[in-house]
Amino acid sequence: MQKEEKDTAGVESLMTKVYDPPENFKAQAWVNDDSPYKKADEDFEGFWAEAAEQNVTWFKKWDKVLDDSNPPFFKWFTGGKLNISYNCIDRHLATPRKNKAAIIWESETGATRTITYQEMYYEVCRFANVLKNLGLKKGDIATIYLPMVPELAIAMLACCRIGVIHSVVFAGFSSGALQDRIEDSNSKLLITCDGNFRRGKPLAMKINADEAMKNCPTIENCIVVKYNGMDIQMQDGRDHWWGEIIADAKPECEPEHMDAEDILFILYTSGTTGKPKGVVHTTGGYLTGVALTHKWVFDAKEEDTYWCSADIGWVTGHSYILYGPLANGATSVMYDGSPDYPERNRWWSMVEKYRVNIFYTAPTAIRAFMKWGPQWPEKHDMSSLRLLGTVGEPINPEAWLWYYKHIGGERCPIVDTWWQTETGMIMVTPLPGYTPLKPGSATKAFPGVHVDIFKDEETERPQAKTKGRLAITKPWPAMLRTLYNDDQRYIDTYWSRWGGKAYIAGDGAFFDDDGYLWVPGRIDDVMNVAGHRLSTMELESALVAHEAVAEAAVVGKTDEFKGQIPVAFVILKDGFDPSDELEGDLKKFVRTKIGPIATPAAVRFTRDLPKTRSGKIMRRLLRDLEEGKPPGDVTTLRDPTIVDEISEIVKAHPTGSK
Numbered sequence: 001m002q003k004e005e006k007d008t009a010g011v012e013s014l015m016t017k018v019y020d021p022p023e024n025f026k027a028q029a030w031v032n033d034d035s036p037y038k039k040a041d042e043d044f045e046g047f048w049a050e051a052a053e054q055n056v057t058w059f060k061k062w063d064k065v066l067d068d069s070n071p072p073f074f075k076w077f078t079g080g081k082l083n084i085s086y087n088c089i090d091r092h093l094a095t096p097r098k099n100k101a102a103i104i105w106e107s108e109t110g111a112t113r114t115i116t117y118q119e120m121y122y123e124v125c126r127f128a129n130v131l132k133n134l135g136l137k138k139g140d141i142a143t144i145y146l147p148m149v150p151e152l153a154i155a156m157l158a159c160c161r162i163g164v165i166h167s168v169v170f171a172g173f174s175s176g177a178l179q180d181r182i183e184d185s186n187s188k189l190l191i192t193c194d195g196n197f198r199r200g201k202p203l204a205m206k207i208n209a210d211e212a213m214k215n216c217p218t219i220e221n222c223i224v225v226k227y228n229g230m231d232i233q234m235q236d237g238r239d240h241w242w243g244e245i246i247a248d249a250k251p252e253c254e255p256e257h258m259d260a261e262d263i264l265f266i267l268y269t270s271g272t273t274g275k276p277k278g279v280v281h282t283t284g285g286y287l288t289g290v291a292l293t294h295k296w297v298f299d300a301k302e303e304d305t306y307w308c309s310a311d312i313g314w315v316t317g318h319s320y321i322l323y324g325p326l327a328n329g330a331t332s333v334m335y336d337g338s339p340d341y342p343e344r345n346r347w348w349s350m351v352e353k354y355r356v357n358i359f360y361t362a363p364t365a366i367r368a369f370m371k372w373g374p375q376w377p378e379k380h381d382m383s384s385l386r387l388l389g390t391v392g393e394p395i396n397p398e399a400w401l402w403y404y405k406h407i408g409g410e411r412c413p414i415v416d417t418w419w420q421t422e423t424g425m426i427m428v429t430p431l432p433g434y435t436p437l438k439p440g441s442a443t444k445a446f447p448g449v450h451v452d453i454f455k456d457e458e459t460e461r462p463q464a465k466t467k468g469r470l471a472i473t474k475p476w477p478a479m480l481r482t483l484y485n486d487d488q489r490y491i492d493t494y495w496s497r498w499g500g501k502a503y504i505a506g507d508g509a510f511f512d513d514d515g516y517l518w519v520p521g522r523i524d525d526v527m528n529v530a531g532h533r534l535s536t537m538e539l540e541s542a543l544v545a546h547e548a549v550a551e552a553a554v555v556g557k558t559d560e561f562k563g564q565i566p567v568a569f570v571i572l573k574d575g576f577d578p579s580d581e582l583e584g585d586l587k588k589f590v591r592t593k594i595g596p597i598a599t600p601a602a603v604r605f606t607r608d609l610p611k612t613r614s615g616k617i618m619r620r621l622l623r624d625l626e627e628g629k630p631p632g633d634v635t636t637l638r639d640p641t642i643v644d645e646i647s648e649i650v651k652a653h654p655t656g657s658k
């Protein structure tokens, strides 16, 4: 431990140190000079047209690269026809990739399955035929609520083979969250499993699905994968076992010729209201964006084994476990389980076992490993690694340096990638054979991506080198097209400031003197808990649904390991008294309404909340109190005395993740 302390001392100076690409890495990299940046600057549309031509196989070429006639409803590659499952599978079958592993899967139990591209073709075609036999057609929506099993990848690819839109719901969400997402999308089919494993214990999924389906009359069929073997109810006529329904399905299915702008998927994400937003992604631009970024950012080569440790239930998994890697004919590792089960070396044992070359994870995981100590990775030969990546939240320089040293052996460049569910693809990132790295900075916009900083008070493009809102000033191919069934919310949320001149990401950011971008965090009411996006409003609406709660305010408290943790402040209704038991009840209530990731670290009972005279809750002030910071000017409050009261309550019971 003493050694570690010494290593991370003087981080300030290391923060300003620049890490040049190693010569041997540079020599072999896809990109090792500034030519792509120059090309994209000289000819923006030409750059993206070339990317679409070189990375995607089209049944029919597009008529127009970018249609910007109706902003902010931009369209890319209009008139083009393609199929994503064809791009991710069929086109590899006439090459030496035919019997290459597309997915290497491992479960927490140790079970493994390797699916070659040829096998993937049969599995996907069979499941696409199952969907057709159940009457699903192009444009219908299927909700997929599965853990990280191979069937999840198969189901997604089968949907896009026949033009069914998928809406994947993270397996860690509970029945309430699942129900909201099914209801909003009116989906006809639910694909789930009996249950999952979590640290050796069974975890129910079909039971949650049953709970949700009770209130979702649009669901006509439910396909159930047998995974953990737990006892479940199957409803006659509605529920079908995956293994049985696929048994007689034909292993051939023609891919639908999809329009470039046909919807590929909806993915719900947290916004600043209680209702999750259905982010809509389409086909041609999305595939172009994820295929090119996967190739250049991860410097993906034919012989690499690539592992992104995210869950497919989040956008990272959609873009960089499934679609980007498979479009490039890569071998993608898929792991269902905890990083520390049965021991804290699980991930590193898998890096050694599969000779993983490229590894992409979240800073929150790195901080956990940092806490557990370097003895766990040191047990393993990880010399196969040649590139590391991070995503989901800012990485603190200490964690960056630990990752660089103890995982990458001071040999591997680290790509810190900034992007969002809405952007579909990586937007700000180093290109590892070209960009000098600064620990903690996502560095520069990807070629063909235009990022700037906008200030609230300014209406024109401001000075770049000041802190402000991260904005994207030109459309990009993998951008969201709208929010499902809510064009107005799409405009209001992302484009209303500055008269539609820029997409507003919701993050605060600044450029340093070298033009490097730093993104310290969100500046809206969205929290980032262990790399997961959660809205304070979503938690607040869950809390006020409890019989004892009159009013609630939730804030994200800065946390050493998880980035942020939710803390709830609650006013009780008359007749209810604060108690440890009620705190426990409320935590459990949120857990069952949304999911374990949303569980508040503390519930604070208070007489009132700090409100302005117009009644607006000052969440920022609550966060300051929770973090032990001086609350600043409180004279604008309706009742300034509440600040001291809350401060006492917070001091009596400090919080923090373990």
Ligand code: WTA
Pocket: 269, 314, 315, 316, 390, 391, 392, 393, 394, 395, 416, 417, 418, 419, 420, 421, 422, 442, 505, 506, 507, 519, 520, 521, 522, 528, 531, 532, 533
């Ligand atoms: C944050 C995940 C700093 C940011 C792909 C963004 C980051 C939100 C980074 C999107 C990064 C993601 N540095 N912050 N490299 N990557 N974020 O939609 O606040 O789950 O707005 O997409 O995560 O989260 P989402």
